[in-house]
Amino acid sequence: MKSVSAFAVFGLMVAAGFVLAQTADVVLPQDNGPEVIDVSKYPAEIQKAYGLFRTKCSKCHTIARPINTTMSRAEWERYVKRMMHKPNSGISSSDGKKIFDFLIYDQQTRKDPNPGAFFPALSLEEIEKLRQMQRR
Numbered sequence: 653m654k655s656v657s658a659f660a661v662f663g664l665m666v667a668a669g670f671v672l673a674q675t676a677d678v679v680l681p682q683d684n685g686p687e688v689i690d691v692s693k694y695p696a697e698i699q700k701a702y703g704l705f706r707t708k709c710s711k712c713h714t715i716a717r718p719i720n721t722t723m724s725r726a727e728w729e730r731y732v733k734r735m736m737h738k739p740n741s742g743i744s745s746s747d748g749k750k751i752f753d754f755l756i757y758d759q760q761t762r763k764d765p766n767p768g769a770f771f772p773a774l775s776l777e778e779i780e781k782l783r784q785m786q787r788r
Protein backbone atom coordinates (compact mmCIF):
# COMPACT_ATOMS: atom_id res chain seq x y z
CA MET A 653 0.00 0.00 0.00
CA LYS A 654 2.79 2.35 0.89
CA SER A 655 4.26 2.09 -2.59
CA VAL A 656 0.87 2.76 -4.15
CA SER A 657 0.41 6.07 -2.33
CA ALA A 658 3.99 7.11 -3.05
CA PHE A 659 3.26 6.41 -6.68
CA ALA A 660 0.07 8.51 -6.52
CA VAL A 661 1.95 11.43 -4.95
CA PHE A 662 4.61 11.17 -7.61
CA GLY A 663 1.88 11.20 -10.27
CA LEU A 664 0.39 14.36 -8.82
CA MET A 665 3.77 16.07 -8.74
CA VAL A 666 4.39 15.18 -12.37
CA ALA A 667 0.95 16.53 -13.29
CA ALA A 668 1.56 19.78 -11.37
CA GLY A 669 5.00 20.21 -12.95
CA PHE A 670 3.48 19.62 -16.35
CA VAL A 671 0.84 22.31 -15.81
CA LEU A 672 3.45 24.78 -14.55
CA ALA A 673 5.72 24.07 -17.50
CA GLN A 674 2.91 24.48 -20.03
CA THR A 675 3.43 28.05 -21.13
CA ALA A 676 1.77 27.39 -24.47
CA ASP A 677 -0.87 29.95 -23.53
CA VAL A 678 -0.32 31.84 -26.75
CA VAL A 679 -0.23 30.68 -30.37
CA LEU A 680 2.47 32.32 -32.51
CA PRO A 681 2.32 32.25 -36.33
CA GLN A 682 5.32 29.88 -36.27
CA ASP A 683 3.32 27.30 -34.31
CA ASN A 684 1.13 26.55 -37.33
CA GLY A 685 3.97 25.72 -39.72
CA PRO A 686 5.51 22.31 -40.50
CA GLU A 687 6.66 20.32 -37.48
CA VAL A 688 9.32 18.06 -38.93
CA ILE A 689 12.65 18.68 -40.66
CA ASP A 690 14.17 16.28 -43.19
CA VAL A 691 17.58 15.83 -41.57
CA SER A 692 18.56 12.76 -43.65
CA LYS A 693 21.39 14.71 -45.34
CA TYR A 694 22.65 16.35 -42.14
CA PRO A 695 25.88 15.06 -40.51
CA ALA A 696 25.40 12.21 -37.99
CA GLU A 697 26.17 14.38 -34.94
CA ILE A 698 23.63 16.98 -36.05
CA GLN A 699 21.01 14.27 -36.67
CA LYS A 700 21.54 13.07 -33.12
CA ALA A 701 21.16 16.60 -31.78
CA TYR A 702 17.91 16.91 -33.78
CA GLY A 703 16.43 14.16 -31.57
CA LEU A 704 17.51 16.04 -28.45
CA PHE A 705 16.10 19.27 -29.88
CA ARG A 706 12.72 17.62 -30.58
CA THR A 707 12.47 16.29 -27.03
CA LYS A 708 13.75 19.30 -25.14
CA CYS A 709 12.28 22.15 -27.14
CA SER A 710 8.71 20.84 -27.27
CA LYS A 711 8.09 20.86 -23.54
CA CYS A 712 6.42 24.28 -23.32
CA HIS A 713 5.35 25.05 -26.89
CA THR A 714 5.08 23.41 -30.30
CA ILE A 715 8.26 22.10 -31.90
CA ALA A 716 7.00 23.96 -34.98
CA ARG A 717 7.86 27.21 -33.18
CA PRO A 718 11.66 26.89 -33.39
CA ILE A 719 11.42 24.92 -36.68
CA ASN A 720 9.77 27.89 -38.42
CA THR A 721 11.63 30.76 -36.78
CA THR A 722 14.63 32.30 -38.54
CA MET A 723 17.29 34.07 -36.46
CA SER A 724 20.91 35.17 -36.56
CA ARG A 725 23.55 33.14 -34.74
CA ALA A 726 23.70 35.71 -31.91
CA GLU A 727 19.91 35.62 -31.51
CA TRP A 728 19.86 31.79 -31.34
CA GLU A 729 22.57 31.88 -28.72
CA ARG A 730 20.57 34.34 -26.64
CA TYR A 731 17.37 32.34 -27.18
CA VAL A 732 18.73 28.93 -26.23
CA LYS A 733 20.16 30.48 -23.05
CA ARG A 734 16.84 32.15 -22.30
CA MET A 735 14.92 28.86 -22.83
CA MET A 736 17.49 26.96 -20.72
CA HIS A 737 17.06 29.36 -17.84
CA LYS A 738 13.28 29.23 -17.74
CA PRO A 739 12.06 27.43 -14.60
CA ASN A 740 11.83 23.65 -15.16
CA SER A 741 13.25 23.88 -18.67
CA GLY A 742 15.00 20.53 -18.13
CA ILE A 743 17.82 21.63 -20.47
CA SER A 744 21.38 21.20 -19.15
CA SER A 745 24.16 23.40 -20.52
CA SER A 746 25.65 20.44 -22.41
CA ASP A 747 22.24 19.72 -24.02
CA GLY A 748 21.91 23.45 -24.72
CA LYS A 749 25.22 23.46 -26.57
CA LYS A 750 24.26 20.46 -28.75
CA ILE A 751 20.87 21.98 -29.52
CA PHE A 752 22.53 25.29 -30.35
CA ASP A 753 24.88 23.51 -32.82
CA PHE A 754 21.86 21.85 -34.42
CA LEU A 755 19.96 25.15 -34.69
CA ILE A 756 22.92 26.91 -36.32
CA TYR A 757 23.54 24.10 -38.82
CA ASP A 758 19.84 24.03 -39.70
CA GLN A 759 19.71 27.83 -39.92
CA GLN A 760 22.60 27.93 -42.41
CA THR A 761 21.47 24.91 -44.45
CA ARG A 762 17.70 25.20 -44.60
CA LYS A 763 16.66 28.69 -43.51
CA ASP A 764 19.32 31.16 -44.73
CA PRO A 765 18.92 30.18 -48.42
CA ASN A 766 15.14 30.69 -48.19
CA PRO A 767 14.43 33.42 -45.63
CA GLY A 768 10.94 34.23 -46.95
CA ALA A 769 9.67 30.79 -45.89
CA PHE A 770 10.27 31.43 -42.18
CA PHE A 771 9.17 33.82 -39.47
CA PRO A 772 11.53 36.33 -37.88
CA ALA A 773 11.42 36.18 -34.08
CA LEU A 774 8.74 38.31 -32.47
CA SER A 775 9.63 40.67 -29.65
CA LEU A 776 8.33 39.92 -26.16
CA GLU A 777 5.97 42.90 -26.58
CA GLU A 778 4.55 41.43 -29.78
CA ILE A 779 4.09 38.05 -28.08
CA GLU A 780 2.34 39.73 -25.15
CA LYS A 781 0.01 41.55 -27.56
CA LEU A 782 -0.94 38.26 -29.23
CA ARG A 783 -1.53 36.72 -25.81
CA GLN A 784 -3.93 39.54 -24.82
CA MET A 785 -5.78 39.31 -28.13
CA GLN A 786 -6.18 35.53 -27.86
CA ARG A 787 -7.55 35.77 -24.32
CA ARG A 788 -10.56 37.69 -25.43
Ligand code: HEC
Nearest residue numbers: 675708709711712717718721735738740741751773774775
Ligand atom coordinates in the same frame (compact mmCIF):
# COMPACT_ATOMS: atom_id res chain seq x y z
C1 HEC B 1 10.34 26.06 -19.97
C2 HEC B 1 9.52 26.28 -21.14
C3 HEC B 1 10.24 26.40 -22.48
C4 HEC B 1 11.15 25.53 -23.03
C5 HEC B 1 11.70 24.23 -22.45
C6 HEC B 1 11.49 26.08 -24.34
N1 HEC B 1 10.79 27.24 -24.56
FE1 HEC B 1 10.86 28.37 -26.25
N2 HEC B 1 9.50 29.66 -25.46
C7 HEC B 1 8.94 29.57 -24.20
C8 HEC B 1 8.09 30.72 -23.95
C9 HEC B 1 7.31 30.99 -22.67
C10 HEC B 1 8.13 31.52 -25.13
C11 HEC B 1 7.43 32.87 -25.38
C12 HEC B 1 8.44 33.99 -25.27
C13 HEC B 1 9.09 34.08 -23.92
O1 HEC B 1 8.39 34.18 -22.89
O2 HEC B 1 10.34 34.05 -23.88
C14 HEC B 1 9.01 30.81 -26.05
C15 HEC B 1 9.28 31.25 -27.33
C16 HEC B 1 10.16 30.62 -28.22
C17 HEC B 1 10.43 31.07 -29.57
C18 HEC B 1 9.72 32.23 -30.27
C19 HEC B 1 10.66 33.32 -30.64
C20 HEC B 1 9.95 34.59 -31.01
O3 HEC B 1 10.25 35.59 -30.33
O4 HEC B 1 9.17 34.63 -31.96
C21 HEC B 1 11.37 30.23 -30.08
C22 HEC B 1 12.01 30.27 -31.46
C23 HEC B 1 11.69 29.26 -29.05
N3 HEC B 1 10.92 29.51 -27.94
C24 HEC B 1 12.63 28.26 -29.19
C25 HEC B 1 12.91 27.30 -28.22
C26 HEC B 1 13.96 26.32 -28.34
C27 HEC B 1 14.93 26.22 -29.51
C28 HEC B 1 13.90 25.55 -27.22
C29 HEC B 1 14.82 24.40 -26.83
C30 HEC B 1 16.21 24.80 -26.63
C31 HEC B 1 12.81 26.05 -26.39
N4 HEC B 1 12.24 27.12 -27.03
C32 HEC B 1 12.43 25.51 -25.18
C33 HEC B 1 9.14 28.54 -23.31
C34 HEC B 1 10.01 27.47 -23.46
